[in-house]
Amino acid sequence: MTDVHDYAAVGVGPANLSLAALGADVENLRSVHFEARASFSWHPGLLLPEATLQVSPFKDLVTLVDPTSRYSFLAFLAGEGRLYRFLTARFPAVLRTEFDQYLQWASRTIPSIEFGTEVRSVRERDGYFVLHSGHGEVTAANVVLGTGQTPLIPDFMRPHLCADVFHAGEFLAHPREVSGRAVAVVGGGQSGAEIVRHLMRLDEPPQSITWITRRPGLLPMDDSPFTNEYFFPGYAREFHGLPQARKQELLGEQKYASDGIDLATLQDVYRERYRHECLLGRKDWLRLMPRSEVTGCARLSDGWELEVKGAQTSIVRSDVVVLATGYEYRLPDCMSELAPRLARTADGLVVGDDYSLSLDGETTGRIFLQNGARHAWGIADANLSLLSWRSAVILNAILGYRRYNT
Numbered sequence: 001m002t003d004v005h006d007y008a009a010v011g012v013g014p015a016n017l018s019l020a021a022l023g024a025d026v027e028n029l030r031s032v033h034f035e036a037r038a039s040f041s042w043h044p045g046l047l048l049p050e051a052t053l054q055v056s057p058f059k060d061l062v063t064l065v066d067p068t069s070r071y072s073f074l075a076f077l078a079g080e081g082r083l084y085r086f087l088t089a090r091f092p093a094v095l096r097t098e099f100d101q102y103l104q105w106a107s108r109t110i111p112s113i114e115f116g117t118e119v120r121s122v123r124e125r126d127g128y129f130v131l132h133s134g135h136g137e138v139t140a141a142n143v144v145l146g147t148g149q150t151p152l153i154p155d156f157m158r159p160h161l162c163a164d165v166f167h168a169g170e171f172l173a174h175p176r177e178v179s180g181r182a183v184a185v186v187g188g189g190q191s192g193a194e195i196v197r198h199l200m201r202l203d204e205p206p207q208s209i210t211w212i213t214r215r216p217g218l219l220p221m222d223d224s225p226f227t228n229e230y231f232f233p234g235y236a237r238e239f240h241g242l243p244q245a246r247k248q249e250l251l252g253e254q255k256y257a258s259d260g261i262d263l264a265t266l267q268d269v270y271r272e273r274y275r276h277e278c279l280l281g282r283k284d285w286l287r288l289m290p291r292s293e294v295t296g297c298a299r300l301s302d303g304w305e306l307e308v309k310g311a312q313t314s315i316v317r318s319d320v321v322v323l324a325t326g327y328e329y330r331l332p333d334c335m336s337e338l339a340p341r342l343a344r345t346a347d348g349l350v351v352g353d354d355y356s357l358s359l360d361g362e363t364t365g366r367i368f369l370q371n372g373a374r375h376a377w378g379i380a381d382a383n384l385s386l387l388s389w390r391s392a393v394i395l396n397a398i399l400g401y402r403r404y405n406t
């Protein structure tokens with residue numbers, strides 16, 4: 001067949017954008033990258049102006065496998081004429097808005113990306129994969145899934161979702177009326193902390209904020225040097241080779257290396273609380289409820305009543321409820337036909353040492369998975385740290401030779 005792509009990628013977030021950047025200069029590679037959104041945007045609902053990257057900007061699309069690539073963060077800064085000013089600004093961490101600009105810049109310069117194209121189905125035909133979108137069909141020898149993670153929302157909250165009860169990922173999606181109102185933030189991870197900090201800094205802040213978390217406290221992300229080795233390719237490989245039961249133990253032990261709150265955000269929240277309560281006299285303005293789980297929600301005529309189980313059961317009345325309750329991986333709907341043919345364990349999909357899924361049948365092509373294999377590859381899977389390395393592993397597997405040193 002002449003019009004078969006070597007691979008078709010579904011979703012263009014940072015993961016498949018990295019793949020596109022690493023593949024952009026590979027001769028004779030025929031690839032296409034489909035993105036449902038009209039243009040690139042990086043978690044736009046949480047792109048708060050003060051939010052920063054939790055990792056080094058060298059963990060960009062390409063640098064850790066190809067420091068000479070024209071798609072590096074440094075190349076972006078140089079292209080924008082910002083290098084000297086960026087260095088002189090000495091940000092303790094790069095603003096997420098700037099990293100989003102970098103990702104957008106890369107997405108505009110890579111020709112194989114088709115925006116505004118949602119893949120609706122992936123089927124197998126004559127040993128190839130056929131992808132359907134509203135714009136027609138494309139045939140590819142391999143598929144790379146990079147559709148990101150899905151918001152986790154407790155089942156009992158689903159019927160209440162509305163303009164005042166929403167997942168954190170939707171925070172900026174609509175204008176929110178929070179000033180002078182009682183706001184409850186559920187979830188003690190990074191997103192919860194960023195939203196609490198943002199609410200505390202508003203010119204017209206909420207009347208009160210209640211921050212509820214199951215965690216024993218507002219625990220910091222472990223960003224210390226030896227712990228950071230969990231985010232090395234060598235460790236990821238070692239983890240991948242362990243028995244599944246051991247992986248589960250380690251995921252529990254290592255949780256706060258990826259899911260804690262970064263220290264600078266915690267300090268900001270602490271200082272804001274001091275300013276509001278001690279200097280502005282707003283006593284008990286930020287109420288912290290650790291070791292507490294929201295177990296129910298009821299609608300009132302003028303707000304919401306959350307049932308919270310901690311040492312005792314209590315009721316929290318609120319006008320606005322922000323669910324900073326995290327994300328989980330789910331196969332995208334477009335995979336519904338092939339999903340029954342994918343091998344699984346009790347913990348999730350079987351993901352091979354080149355990130356390919358195990359598909360039964362005769363197909364010679366493979367389906368690769370980006371950012372859906374924490375259970376198989378460890379805590380670094382959802383993080384930017386292994387972004388370029390994982391893309392290089394996948395690209396090498398598709399090409400059938402070692403284009404990148406992984």
Ligand SMILES: Cc1cc2nc3c(=O)[nH]c(=O)nc-3n(C[C@H](O)[C@H](O)[C@H](O)COP(=O)(O)OP(=O)(O)OC[C@H]3O[C@@H](n4cnc5c(N)ncnc54)[C@H](O)[C@@H]3O)c2cc1C
Pocket residue numbers: 010011012013014015016017034035036037042043046052053054055117118119120146147148149191332334370371382383384385
């Ligand atoms: C707010 C936030 C901040 C983060 N900050 C950091 C950080 O500082 N450092 C770090 O290491 N990690 C961070 N992470 C974790 C991780 O790096 C990001 O979640 C990253 O965006 C994951 O990239 P992705 O490409 O896998 O998924 P996504 O960014 O979610 O992109 C998936 C894309 O697929 C598209 N899509 C889905 N289905 C289809 C379809 N059927 N057809 C076409 N397109 C489709 C979606 O529109 C979306 O654009 C952050 C996560 C969040 C939520």
